[in-house]
Amino acid sequence: MSLGEDFLDSAERPPERPATPDAEGFLRERAMTYACDVREVPLGALARWRLGDDLAHDTRRFFTVEGVAVETNFGRTPRWTQPILMQPEIGLLGFLAKRIAGTLYLLAQAKMEPGNQVLVQFSPTVQATPSNYTRVHGGRPTPYLDRFLGSARGRVLVDQLQSEQGSRYYRKRNRNMIVEVPEDEDLPLERDFAWLTLGQLRGLLARGNRVNMNARTVLSCIAYAGAAPRSGAVLASHLAPCAAEELQDALSWLADVKTAFHLDTRRIRLGELTDWIADDQSIRHVRGRFFRVIGVSVSAGNREVDAWAQPMIAPTQQAHVVFLCQRRAGVLQLLVQARVEPGFIDRVELGPTVQIALHDEIRREELPPLAEYLDAPAERVRFSAVQSEDGGRFYHQQTIHRVIELPENEPLDVPPGYRWMSLALLKRLMRRGYIVDIEARSAMACLG
Amino acid sequence: MSLGEDFLDSAERPPERPATPDAEGFLRERAMTYACDVREVPLGALARWRLGDDLAHDTRRFFTVEGVAVETNFGRTPRWTQPILMQPEIGLLGFLAKRIAGTLYLLAQAKMEPGNQVLVQFSPTVQATPSNYTRVHGGRPTPYLDRFLGSARGRVLVDQLQSEQGSRYYRKRNRNMIVEVPEDEDLPLERDFAWLTLGQLRGLLARGNRVNMNARTVLSCIAYAGAAPRSGAVLASHLAPCAAEELQDALSWLADVKTAFHLDTRRIRLGELTDWIADDQSIRHVRGRFFRVIGVSVSAGNREVDAWAQPMIAPTQQAHVVFLCQRRAGVLQLLVQARVEPGFIDRVELGPTVQIALHDEIRREELPPLAEYLDAPAERVRFSAVQSEDGGRFYHQQTIHRVIELPENEPLDVPPGYRWMSLALLKRLMRRGYIVDIEARSAMACLG
DSSP: OOOHHHHHHHHHSOOSSOSSSOHHHHHHHHHHTOOOEEEEEOGGGOTTEEESSSEEETTOOSOEEEEEEEEESSSSOSEEEEEEEEOOSOEEEEEEEEEETTEEEEEEEEEEOTTOSSOEEEEOSEEEOHHHHTTTTOOOOOTTGGGTSSTTOOEEEEEEEEEOOTTTBSSOEEEEEEEEEOTTOOOOOOTTEEEEOHHHHHHHHHHSSSBOHHHHHHHHTOOOTTSOOOSOHHHHHHHSOOOHHHHHHHHHHHHHHHHHOOEEEEEEOGGGOSSEEESSSOEEETTSOSEEEEEEEEEOSSSSSSEEEEEEEEESSEEEEEEEEEEETTEEEEEEEEEEOTTOTTSEEEEOSEEEEEOTTOOGGGSOTTGGGGGOOGGGEEEEEEEEOOTTTBSSOEEEEEEEEEOTTOOOOOOTTEEEEEHHHHHHHHTTSSSBOHHHHHHHHHHO | OOOHHHHHHHHHSOOSSOSSSOHHHHHHHHHHTOOOEEEEEOGGGOTTEEESSSEEETTOOSOEEEEEEEEESSSSOSEEEEEEEEOOSOEEEEEEEEEETTEEEEEEEEEEOTTOSSOEEEEOSEEEOHHHHTTTTOOOOOTTGGGTSSTTOOEEEEEEEEEOOTTTBSSOEEEEEEEEEOTTOOOOOOTTEEEEOHHHHHHHHHHSSSBOHHHHHHHHTOOOTTSOOOSOHHHHHHHSOOOHHHHHHHHHHHHHHHHHOOEEEEEEOGGGOSSEEESSSOEEETTSOSEEEEEEEEEOSSSSSSEEEEEEEEESSEEEEEEEEEEETTEEEEEEEEEEOTTOTTSEEEEOSEEEEEOTTOOGGGSOTTGGGGGOOGGGEEEEEEEEOOTTTBSSOEEEEEEEEEOTTOOOOOOTTEEEEEHHHHHHHHTTSSSBOHHHHHHHHHHO
């Protein structure tokens, strides 16, 4: 199915009268209305959360923090234990789309998320778990939900199950949707919502910290392949057809990689973690590595409930994603890496060229292949921006996104487990779900 | 990618000179050369297997039997514990294909599997795990392996990761391949191997217990959609195009179902099983239900090693699969059921209309919807045959396969979680992997 025709107008051609001419201004204006206080607190101070074999709400809803023992032949570390987020519910991340005067718009929500350093960013129209929208915690109803679920569902443009961070979540997935409502439908515009073109969202993405992670993963699902070619180097690379043989070759390569790597992830009690301390203060690594599980207390103006406290993941290392790209035989290709992470649904997914969290003690020989491109010269940097991770679960977790372009004929030794792929091929693979990891999808959203 | 053109000749038109004119005779002849003794023995008599927190080989290779604690809102039982097979390796199930005088043939192997009641059946060219083919247990090399893996790989016609029994295996999957070698390639024909057309394999499937489970799952991956229409009602139903909207609707329905059902499968020690006894004799349910884990001692002529002993799963109930089909708006459709099983990779897969293991104590109200079609009148039975499950892991496990056709306009109340799908649509879904369960795939292989 080609979504290209639907989206090209929204991405490429500025509309005659934009629905929301000043998207930045809208965001700033909404942000000012939020009186919000977010503070780190000890885990022991979280009213209804209990630390025992796991860390759980006394209803056992929302999510839990548990332990996993991991064994794998991928990477430098053959076995370890770590805390991990367990959230078996499938969340809904959905953008409503509508054609207005010939241009397709997406309905974005200005949403406050307590973990984000830039507190208010654009999210999809709906981002909610079944616990949210069935209102387990007694919050407000979720606007526009009925257009995604049930009999009032609009025309489905995108509907994909995709994974989340496999190093932080155990087999978490979300449902990424874009649903179109008829142009003549009178859809009431709720307070925090604005109709934006894809072009506007691209501009916000380029500036960083304005489009939240959930919005980025949905945007990454849009494929233009099959649409009539227009201008724009990146879009043009989508439009190069992905031949059936190219897809089959990539799938066979992926099956080869899945056969070569093994992964055993066993759920354990928090008390069985080695090298981690779990107490009333936090759950943390003995040498301060990786991340901490902390308590966060929030009082906010217009979330589903007005004040709450919850555990969050706070990084202790700076995360980077780097995509190397190169025009190869006339088509822009990205260098992907087959990665094993303990929480992946099916062991291996494709990540960006470099996906790393740096810390002070790291030694040169511990760096993954191609890490030297973290310091690429400015003239090769095609995209660079700081983006936030899910501010509902991560506290001040920001990832530096970079796309580095190699000159057309510059040779590169491709390490084992890495492969050049066109954007069109990656989008074909993405449609199957659980193949392209969230770090790669986030960077792809920035690329367009 | 359309495989239709490749396979239609093999399925529909009898070749002028079949490569193996008497496939049944070949199978009988090979069976007679096997001097083979298979006996049930106590678990405690298995030389290198240890029963403790799990049941494992002292190398910890091959597979283990562990416990799982299951919680789900699917079906009648909200929580239970059970033993389950853990086999994280991705096995290879591969048919070589070759065009001979214009007809495509598949290279089948007459293979003895100790668990099968009909000991020697046709298997794929290769069925092996990495443990087999890297020869952990010191066996013989795997013939033709290099045509599937590595640089001598032929032209890939099918390459799909598919699940196995989700009620017996924890997240097990196999790689299903069909690889074509060039017509002019001089491929030595090893002793147990025969070139068969798809038409011959169909005939063997209809008689039952001649085509093993691993062969059936690979055959089920063949899709004809896109090929030029020819005769044959079942094939014609493949050829009805599956529209993009039909695929998207089915995927959205599947995502709805995955969101509605939850499943929590937690690995536990065998000693933590409730209602199960694990001792030196066997692992068995206190009321004799479901299955037993037993020891089996084998002495055989031409498997990878000559004598061995291993645990196997022995059923205590008779398994049935029933597919209801009906010509609807001119296209043959199958009634599939969205099922949750503890070992599925992603919680829900599509099974046949009825998938059940019957036991003597079962009460009418415990039967699943549409179980009455187990007793459909003979004139509605379009296919009926007894097929064996994997004889390398299951002991005397046979499943009665039936396809029941409803008259074109006979109404049927479709229960929630059930849906009519064309074969073409099911094959499109199958290509994504982990969507159609092995019981449905086995029945689909019989349908063609």
